[in-house]
Amino acid sequence: MTEVTSFSKCAGSAVGRIADMLQLLQDSVPIQRRMVRAGDSVYQVGQGFGSLFIVNSGYFKMVNLSGEGREQVVGLYFKGDWLGLDGIATSHYACDAVAMDTGEVWAIRYDMLIQAAVRTPALLTVLHEAMSRELTRDHDSMLSLCTLPADARVAGFLRYWADALAQRGQRTDQITLRMTRAEIGNYLGMTLETVSRALSRLARGDVIRFTEKGRRDIHIPQVDALTAFIQQTVAPVAAAFH
Amino acid sequence: MTEVTSFSKCAGSAVGRIADMLQLLQDSVPIQRRMVRAGDSVYQVGQGFGSLFIVNSGYFKMVNLSGEGREQVVGLYFKGDWLGLDGIATSHYACDAVAMDTGEVWAIRYDMLIQAAVRTPALLTVLHEAMSRELTRDHDSMLSLCTLPADARVAGFLRYWADALAQRGQRTDQITLRMTRAEIGNYLGMTLETVSRALSRLARGDVIRFTEKGRRDIHIPQVDALTAFIQQTVAPVAAAFH
DNA sequence: CGAAAGATTGAGATATTTCAACTGCGGTGG
DNA sequence: CCACCGCAGTTGAAATATCTCAATCTTTCG
CATH class of the missing domain: 2.60.120.10 (Jelly Rolls)
Structure with missing residues (x-):
C-alpha cells in the first residue's frame, strides 16, 4: 500500500x-x-x-x-x-x-x-x-536569525531558495526572486536597505551576479560559494592555522 | 473513545x-x-x-x-x-x-x-x-526575534514562561527561571549582558522584581504589565491622539 | 573557605537602522 | 509618443541599539 x-x-x-x-x-x-x-x-x-x-x-x-x-x-x-x-x-x-x-x-x-x-x-x-x-526548517531559520550577521543571512536565504529549486528538479544557477527587498528583509529580520547592501556586497565578491534582466534575477555561479561565504563570516580568523 | x-x-x-x-x-x-x-x-x-x-x-x-x-x-x-x-x-x-x-x-x-x-x-x-x-509557537518566536527590541523580547520571554506555568495550573506571580542569562540570551538572539541589562530595566520600571532568594527567581506582580511593556516599546508615540 | 561559575554594570566599538537623495523602470494618460 | 508618476532598488551619512571587553560582585559548591 x-x-x-x-x-x-x-x-x-x-x-x-x-x-x-x-x-x-x-x-x-x-x-x-x-x-x-x-x-x-x-x-x-x-x-x-x-x-x-x-x-x-x-x-x-x-x-x-x-x-x-x-x-x-x-x-x-x-x-x-x-x-x-x-x-x-x-x-x-x-x-x-x-x-x-x-x-x-x-x-x-x-x-x-x-x-x-x-x-x-x-x-x-x-x-x-x-x-x-x-x-x-523553522529551527534552521532561528539559527540563522540569531547567529549570523546580515550578509550571511542573505547568503543563506539565496542558498535556501536555490536548494528548494534544486530539490524540485529546476535549474539553480539562475534564480528569480519572487519577493521585494522589503519582503526579504522582513523574512530575514533586517531592513530593505541592509538586504540591498548585502546583495551588492555578494555581487562585488562575485558570489552572485545580477543579470541584465533586472535586480530580481540572480545568477549563482556555484551554490557552494554561498555556503563558503557563510562559513567565512562566522569562522574565527585563527582557523587557518593547523 | x-x-x-x-x-x-x-x-x-x-x-x-x-x-x-x-x-x-x-x-x-x-x-x-x-x-x-x-x-x-x-x-x-x-x-x-x-x-x-x-x-x-x-x-x-x-x-x-x-x-x-x-x-x-x-x-x-x-x-x-x-x-x-x-x-x-x-x-x-x-x-x-x-x-x-x-x-x-x-x-x-x-x-x-x-x-x-x-x-x-x-x-x-x-x-x-x-x-x-x-x-x-516557532512562528511567534520569529515574530519576536525580528520585530521586537531586546528589552521587549526579554519581557516576552518572561510572559511566555509565566503563561506556560499558568496553563499548567501553577502560580505565575513567582517564577524560577531554569536558565542562565547566557542561555536566555542565546534563545532570544542577544548577549547575556543585554539580558541582564533588560532585566534590570524591567525591575527599575517595576514590571518585575527580583526576590531576595537570587536573581533567578523573579516576582511578576501582574503578567499584563509585561504585555503592556511590550506594546509600549513598539507603539508609535502618536497613538495617544484620537 | 576558596574557587569557579553566574550576574551586574560601565565605556568604547560596531553592525545595523534611519533618514535622505538619487536612479531606473513600467504604466498611464494627455 | 512622450511626459509624468509611483514603486522598487541603490547608496551615502548620521544616529542608535546592541555587542564587546573589562572590572566588580554574588552565589554555589566541593
Whole structure:
C-alpha cells in the first residue's frame, strides 16, 4: 500500500518524493484545486480551520500578524509544501498564507484526510513528514536569525531558495526572486536597505551576479560559494592555522 | 473513545487538556518512563529516530547545532510538551533535547503510536495538535526575534514562561527561571549582558522584581504589565491622539 | 573557605537602522 | 509618443541599539 508508482524511478530523490506524494493524494483523497494570483491569500488568520493546502505550483509566503500590527514573514513555500498546518491546534488558522505569484494549491479537508488515512497509512507518513520538515526548517531559520550577521543571512536565504529549486528538479544557477527587498528583509529580520547592501556586497565578491534582466534575477555561479561565504563570516580568523 | 475521564472536570482548560492527553497515552500505548537530571540529553542530533518523548515533569530546551559549531536554543518545553517531532522527517533527530532540571519523560515508539492510532484516533488528534502548536509557537518566536527590541523580547520571554506555568495550573506571580542569562540570551538572539541589562530595566520600571532568594527567581506582580511593556516599546508615540 | 561559575554594570566599538537623495523602470494618460 | 508618476532598488551619512571587553560582585559548591 505504500508501493511506489511505476513511472517514478527516482523515489529516493526529493523530486520523486514530491511527485509521489502528489500522486498519492490525488489517488486517495478528494482534492479541490484552486488557482491563485500574486497577492491572493489562501487563508487568513482567525479563519476557521477546515482544510490543508498543498502547493502544486507557485510561490507562497506565510505571514504572522501580532495584535498591534507587527507583521513577520515566517516561511516560504514551494511545490509540494503544505499550508495550513498551523490551524490544526486551535481550529483557526494562526497566520496568513499569501501567494507571491500565480499558482495552484490543492485543498484537502483535514477530516477527510484523517479518515482516508485509516485505509491508506502512507497519508499519515507524508503529513507527519511535512510537519516535521517544517519544524526543522523553522529551527534552521532561528539559527540563522540569531547567529549570523546580515550578509550571511542573505547568503543563506539565496542558498535556501536555490536548494528548494534544486530539490524540485529546476535549474539553480539562475534564480528569480519572487519577493521585494522589503519582503526579504522582513523574512530575514533586517531592513530593505541592509538586504540591498548585502546583495551588492555578494555581487562585488562575485558570489552572485545580477543579470541584465533586472535586480530580481540572480545568477549563482556555484551554490557552494554561498555556503563558503557563510562559513567565512562566522569562522574565527585563527582557523587557518593547523 | 474520546471520552473525558471522570475526574477531569476542566477538559476545556489547558490543565485538563494536558492531563487528559497523558491519561490517554498511558491507556493506549506502551510507555517507557525515563528520569533525567539537569544537563542530560533526551536525544541528540544525528541519532536514529525511533521514539517521541512527552515531558511529564521538568524543563527542557531544544538546541540546534550548525555544522560549524554555532548553536541555538530553538525551543523550551514543559509538562505535556512533545520532544523529538523533528526526527520524523529524516529518521534522524535534527536537534539535541536537553533537560534543564531533573524531570521525567515518557518515551513512546513512533511506530507503535501510529499503530495504536488506528484503534484510538484521539491519539492522532493529540499528536497533530502538538505539532501544530509547536509550529505556531516557532512562528511567534520569529515574530519576536525580528520585530521586537531586546528589552521587549526579554519581557516576552518572561510572559511566555509565566503563561506556560499558568496553563499548567501553577502560580505565575513567582517564577524560577531554569536558565542562565547566557542561555536566555542565546534563545532570544542577544548577549547575556543585554539580558541582564533588560532585566534590570524591567525591575527599575517595576514590571518585575527580583526576590531576595537570587536573581533567578523573579516576582511578576501582574503578567499584563509585561504585555503592556511590550506594546509600549513598539507603539508609535502618536497613538495617544484620537 | 576558596574557587569557579553566574550576574551586574560601565565605556568604547560596531553592525545595523534611519533618514535622505538619487536612479531606473513600467504604466498611464494627455 | 512622450511626459509624468509611483514603486522598487541603490547608496551615502548620521544616529542608535546592541555587542564587546573589562572590572566588580554574588552565589554555589566541593
